[in-house]
Amino acid sequence: MGLQDELTVMQPVVMKIFSKSVRENRLSHGYLFEGSSGTGKKRTALWLAQSLFCLESTETELACGKCANCTRIASHNHPDVHLLEPDGASIKIDQVRALKQELSKRGMESDQKVVIIYDADKMTVQSANSLLKFIEEPEGGLLLLFLTTNPGQILPTIQSRLQPVTFKSLTFDSLLASLTAAGISEQKARIYASITGSVEEVKAFEESEWFSEARNVVIKLYEGIHHQGTSPLIIIQESWMPLFKEKDKMALGLELLLLLYRDRLHLTLDENYEPICTAQKEMLGQDALRKSLSETTGEIEKILAAKSKLDSNMNTQLLMEQLVLEIQGR
Structure with missing residues (x-):
């Protein structure tokens, strides 16, 4: 096209x-x-x-x-x-x-x-x-x-x-159509269209290895919190903080994390829902079955609260560590 x-x-x-x-x-x-x-x-x-x-x-x-x-x-x-x-x-x-x-x-x-x-x-x-x-x-x-x-x-x-x-x-659907027409896979395009309305920003993401690395770390953090993965506190120290040093990147990282929880929320309400994070559909579907609606909404609220604190002078590593511990109920 x-x-x-x-x-x-x-x-x-x-x-x-x-x-x-x-x-x-x-x-x-x-x-x-x-x-x-x-x-x-x-x-x-x-x-x-x-x-x-x-x-x-x-x-x-x-x-x-x-x-x-x-x-x-x-x-x-x-x-x-x-x-x-x-x-x-x-x-x-x-x-x-x-x-x-x-x-x-x-x-x-x-x-x-x-x-x-x-x-x-x-x-x-x-x-x-x-x-x-x-x-x-x-x-x-x-x-x-x-x-x-x-x-x-x-x-x-x-x-x-x-x-x-x-x-x-741009609506989600129009941006999705534009991105897939430009040769971006639908799986990636769905994620891009969920976090930005800018084609120029998507192009920057595509040209940089940073976004793919960031996405992998976000998934790894979610798995560490809810599954038998690497300790989330270790992930924050060794992987998250080096990638998300600046506040704008930290905000984007939290937005990517929110996508997983929002998908889980929709799957809790409708098992036929097509998630944004299609590659994690099976995992999120299983989590939706074992987690209550109130648990998922509560975890989303905690992430939104952490995101709102980014404008303060709070240490961002401490903010992330507190968020993980709160989600895990510690």
């Missing part, structure tokens, strides 16, 4: 609008892409740029994704597609000045130019005002795409001159 098809699964309304606009040559001069992280804003912006420069486009496939222009745009290497993103915490006035200087030149390979601004809400007031003229008096052949997860932080003078496009948050 190509990028156009993947995006159509993720954002059917958005893609219908843009496909029609490209085919009829009726694109506006500027758009404000707004929506939560992982909803396809960046990929749609790049696809839209590709659709304008593609050398092999057809009526149905507006951007082939394979020609020289599509490849260069995907790798951020096309001279007439300009990307602007925060330098540190913000998009600074000097960055906008450099962009304006580039835009004042004739197109390197055509009269069409595209500007994609990532995290547009992070423009300083000065940089936003400096760019305002290009929006008020757009040159022919210039397409401006502003991307943001926080439209309320965009200056009203900027917002009023752009056409808003809302990217809806």
Whole structure:
């Protein structure tokens, strides 16, 4: 499945609008892409740029994704597609000045130019005002795409001159379909879709060995708590803490642990339930038979409480050790 098809699964309304606009040559001069992280804003912006420069486009496939222009745009290497993103915490006035200087030149390979601004809400007031003229008096052949997860932080003078496009948050099913279409196994895709709504984050997980290692340690910890496995306190010290040092990773580790308990909860209520953690279905099914509903919900509450303590200054290893001992009833 190509990028156009993947995006159509993720954002059917958005893609219908843009496909029609490209085919009829009726694109506006500027758009404000707004929506939560992982909803396809960046990929749609790049696809839209590709659709304008593609050398092999057809009526149905507006951007082939394979020609020289599509490849260069995907790798951020096309001279007439300009990307602007925060330098540190913000998009600074000097960055906008450099962009304006580039835009004042004739197109390197055509009269069409595209500007994609990532995290547009992070423009300083000065940089936003400096760019305002290009929006008020757009040159022919210039397409401006502003991307943001926080439209309320965009200056009203900027917002009023752009056409808003809302990217809806992905449902579990739509994200699952998108991930499996990208070649990810359904077993892994179900886990990814349960812990994040971001395709970009999933890609990062896929490219890193960390996620697979983290998943294995989480399963090992569950088995240590409820079965005759390695002592969970030893697992925490030797395996868990080296992997989950940072608080954001610790939170993800607890979320992965919660998936096992939630699957067990659903299997307690319905033996025909298809768990998220399909590889552990037999083990969790057996646990659901020997554990009461109140025991499972109580253990879930303990994990949620531990997760909420991560924002405090509590020692994270001590937090995990206390959690395990509480689950084991010690």
